[in-house]
Structure formats: C-alpha cells, structure tokens
Amino acid sequence: MNPRAPRQPAHKLASSRWIILLVFLSLAALGAWAGFSELDQIARAQGQVIATARTQVIQSANDGVIEAVLVREGERVKKGQLLARLDRSQAEAAWRDSLGKVAALKAALVRLQAEVFNRPLQFPKDVRAHPAFVQNQTELFQRRQGALKAEIAALEESLGLVREELELGQSLLASGDIGKAEVIRLKKQAADLKGQITNRRNKYFQDAQADMTKAEEDLSTQQQALVERAAIYERTEIAAPAAGLVKNIQLTTPGAKVRPGDVIMELLPTGSDLIVEAKLKPADIAFVREGLPAAVKLDAFDYSIYGSLKGKVRYISPDALSEKTQNGDAIYYRVQIGLDPAALAQRNRARSGKPIEIQPG
Numbered sequence: 598m599n600p601r602a603p604r605q606p607a608h609k610l611a612s613s614r615w616i617i618l619l620v621f622l623s624l625a626a627l628g629a630w631a632g633f634s635e636l637d638q639i640a641r642a643q644g645q646v647i648a649t650a651r652t653q654v655i656q657s658a659n660d661g662v663i664e665a666v667l668v669r670e671g672e673r674v675k676k677g678q679l680l681a682r683l684d685r686s687q688a689e690a691a692w693r694d695s696l697g698k699v700a701a702l703k704a705a706l707v708r709l710q711a712e713v714f715n716r717p718l719q720f721p722k723d724v725r726a727h728p729a730f731v732q733n734q735t736e737l738f739q740r741r742q743g744a745l746k747a748e749i750a751a752l753e754e755s756l757g758l759v760r761e762e763l764e765l766g767q768s769l770l771a772s773g774d775i776g777k778a779e780v781i782r783l784k785k786q787a788a789d790l791k792g793q794i795t796n797r798r799n800k801y802f803q804d805a806q807a808d809m810t811k812a813e814e815d816l817s818t819q820q821q822a823l824v825e826r827a828a829i830y831e832r833t834e835i836a837a838p839a840a841g842l843v844k845n846i847q848l849t850t851p852g853a854k855v856r857p858g859d860v861i862m863e864l865l866p867t868g869s870d871l872i873v874e875a876k877l878k879p880a881d882i883a884f885v886r887e888g889l890p891a892a893v894k895l896d897a898f899d900y901s902i903y904g905s906l907k908g909k910v911r912y913i914s915p916d917a918l919s920e921k922t923q924n925g926d927a928i929y930y931r932v933q934i935g936l937d938p939a940a941l942a943q944r945n946r947a948r949s950g951k952p953i954e955i956q957p958g
Contacts, residue, residue: 640884642932644875646895653839653864655680657855658832659688666849666861673867674837681848681861683833692830695823697727702816704730708738709809713802745801749794756790759783841866871936873908876929879917887913891934908934 661683668680703724711718718738720731763783769775841864848861855861873893877885892905914931921927 640877640881642875642877642881644873644932644934646871646936647874651866652844653841653866654860655835655837655862655864656857657683657835657859657861658857659683659829660856661688661833661854663848663851663853663855663861664833665851666846668843668846668862670843670846672843674841674843674864676837676840678837679834680837680843680864681835683835683855685830685833688826688830688833692823692826695819695826698819699816699823700724700727701730702812702819704734706809706812706816708734709805709812711738712741712805713809741801745797748797752790752794752797756787756794759787759790763787835861837864839864839866872911873934873936875932875934876927877913877932879928879930882913882930885910885913885932887911893934893936906936908936911935 664682664684666681668674668678674680700723704720704727707718707720707724710716718735720734725731763780766775766780766783770777770780844863844865846862848855848859873891887910889910891908891910893908894905910932912931912933917928917930919926919928
C-alpha cells in the first residue's frame with residue numbers, strides 16, 4: 598500500500614476559501630468602478646496671451662516728411678491720441694489755396710445770381726469770412742449794374758427824342774410840310790432803339806447766366822479738390838485708431854521722408870478680449886476639443902499666490918502645423934483658449950488687495 602497524504606486541517610481550508618472570495622470580489626468591484634468611472638486626461642501646452650484684435654500697422658497715407666514722433670516704444674495710448682506728425686507746410690498751403698478758390702467762386706456766384714434773378718446781394722457766413730472777396734464782388738456788381746443802367750438810360754433818351762420828332766413829323770405830314778418817307782424813317786429809328794434796349798438787357802442776363810453756369814461747375818470742381826486737400830492735410834496728423842501699446846517704431850528721425858504705405862509703427866490693441874494661443878503636441882490632440890475647460894498659469898505671476906486663470910477652448914486648427922526650431926521641424930496644433938480676465942482680477946483683489954493686469958504678448 599502507498600502511504601496516504603496527510604490531511605489538511607479544516608480551519609486552513611476555510612481561510613483559503615475566504616481569501617479567494619475576497620480577491621474575486623475586489624477584482625469585480627475594480628472592474629465595475631473602471632466601467633462606470635472617468636479619468637481626467639490633462640494636456641499641457643506652452644502659449645502666449647494675445648488680443649483678439651490683431652496688431653495694427655500704423656502707416657503714412659501721404660508723401661511727406663516726418664516732423665515729430667510723439668510716442669515712445671511700449672507707451673500706452675488712447676484711441677485718437679496723436680502718434681506722429683508729418684510736415685504740414687505744403688499740405689496746409691494747398692488746402693488754403695483750395696479754400697480761397699472755393700470762397701472766391703461762392704462770392705462770384707452770389708453776385709451772378711443777383712444779376713440773373715434781379716435780387717440784392719446776400720453773402721453767406723462762410724463767404725463773409727473773406728471780406729476781400731465780398732468787397733470785390735460787391736464793387737463788380739455795382740459797376741456792372743451802373744454800366745447797364747447808363748447804357749439803357751442813353752438809349753431811352755435817344756428813343757425819347759425820336760418819339761418827339763415822330764410826333765412832330767406826323768403833324769407836319771398832315772399839313773403836307775414833310776413827306777411820308779420821313780415819318781416812316783422816324784418810326785423805324787424808334788423801333789431800332791427799342792430793340793437795342795431789349796437786346797442790351799437780354800445780353801446782360803444771358804452773359805450773367807453763362808457765367809453763373811461756369812461758376813457753378815468750377816465751384817463743384819474746387820469743392821472736390823478742397824475735400825481731397827483737407828483729407829491730405831488732416832492725415833499729416835497720425836492718430837491711434839484704437840487704445841493700445843506702441844511697439845516696433847520704424848521712423849523716429851525728424852526730416853525722414855515717407856511715402857504712402859510706409860510703416861511708421863505698430864499698435865497692439867489693449868481694449869479687445871484676450872485669448873491664449875498655444876501650440877499643442879500631436880500626442881495630446883485626442884484629449885482636447887472645443888468647449889473643454891482650461892486652466893492657464895501665468896509665468897509672470899506666482900501660481901501659489903495668484904492661482905490659474907479659467908478659460909475655455911475656443912478653436913483648434915483642423916490640420917497640424919510645423920515650424921523650424923533648433924532641433925528641426927516641430928509639429929503642433931494651434932489651440933486658442935478664451936480667457937476671463939475679470940474673474941481673475943476679482944480673485945486677485947481678494948488675495949493681494951489689488952488686481953493684476955494682463956497684457957497681450
């Protein structure tokens with residue numbers, strides 16, 4: 598007979614069964630937890646704060662010469678604040694020349710309208726600001742009116758004499774002292790004089806009408822030139838189109854020549870919404886989608902004091918991008934995160950007593 602194996606105690610077998618059961622239950626619980634629980638995936642990326650309104654290029658709109666640059670690199674400016682000024686002498690001279698021509702033509706037009714429509718002179722306020730033009734046109738009006746009246750008066754005087762002769766001739770014709778031909782001659786002379794009076798008046802008004810039409814055309818041309826020259830004159834002062842920070846000043850020397858389109862400086866807007874533009878590694882792109890929350894740590898501020906800035910993913914580039922680095926081409930996805938600087942400022946007031954300011958860059 599083979600020797601029989603020793604029998605295990607009953608209490609040891611029971612303990613082994615309980616251990617196996619506990620392990621099985623633990624594995625089952627872990628499996629259930631894994632099936633119904635989610636693990637947060639964290640994707641990290643480096644980026645910089647930028648404004649939603651991109652950097653604005655400040656250019657010259659005119660040919661000209663720099664007279665002065667009125668701001669410094671990094672200076673904060675308000676909307677409408679002067680940034681630089683071009684030499685204004687030529688632009689101002691051209692503008693004033695057009696201004697004078699417009700005023701002169703308006704004064705002439707007032708005089709011509711008075712002649713055509715037979716009304717008194719009434720110069721508008723902007724023309725009265727040029728008393729020399731008012732005086733010249735007033736004197737010309739008086740001379741022309743005086744000359745017309747003198748000519749008409751002379752013709753009417755001659756007509757009166759001819760009518761007296763005609764009246765006398767008709768009485769002599771009845772008595773047979775003169776012939777009928779003499780009476781006919783006098784009638785014809787009277788008719789000619791009446792025609793001359795009418796023609797002289799008509800010519801006066803026709804000439805005035807023609808001059809008025811030409812003056813209106815010239816005035817329209819000069820007013821357009823005035824608008825253009827005024828715009829050139831105004832553009833000699835270059836103002837900030839928005840509030841922002843001045844950077845990358847290209848021209849600082851008075852006397853430097855500029856042409857239309859030449860860049861004078863750049864302006865980084867500060868009044869627009871701020872976003873973080875980050876470069877995300879392709880390995881992390883599967884864990885990021887638009888609308889997900891984001892926590893932004895600012896390098897310039899101690900995280901233990903200021904904490905992070907809450908944000909939300911606004912945009913992910915549809916394709917991977919590349920850029921050259923010292924280590925070769927780097928592949929990344931552009932991600933934009935919308936920030937809530939008001940919430941951060943409110944939290945910082947509670948922590949440090951005053952808000953911090955976040956600037957693009």
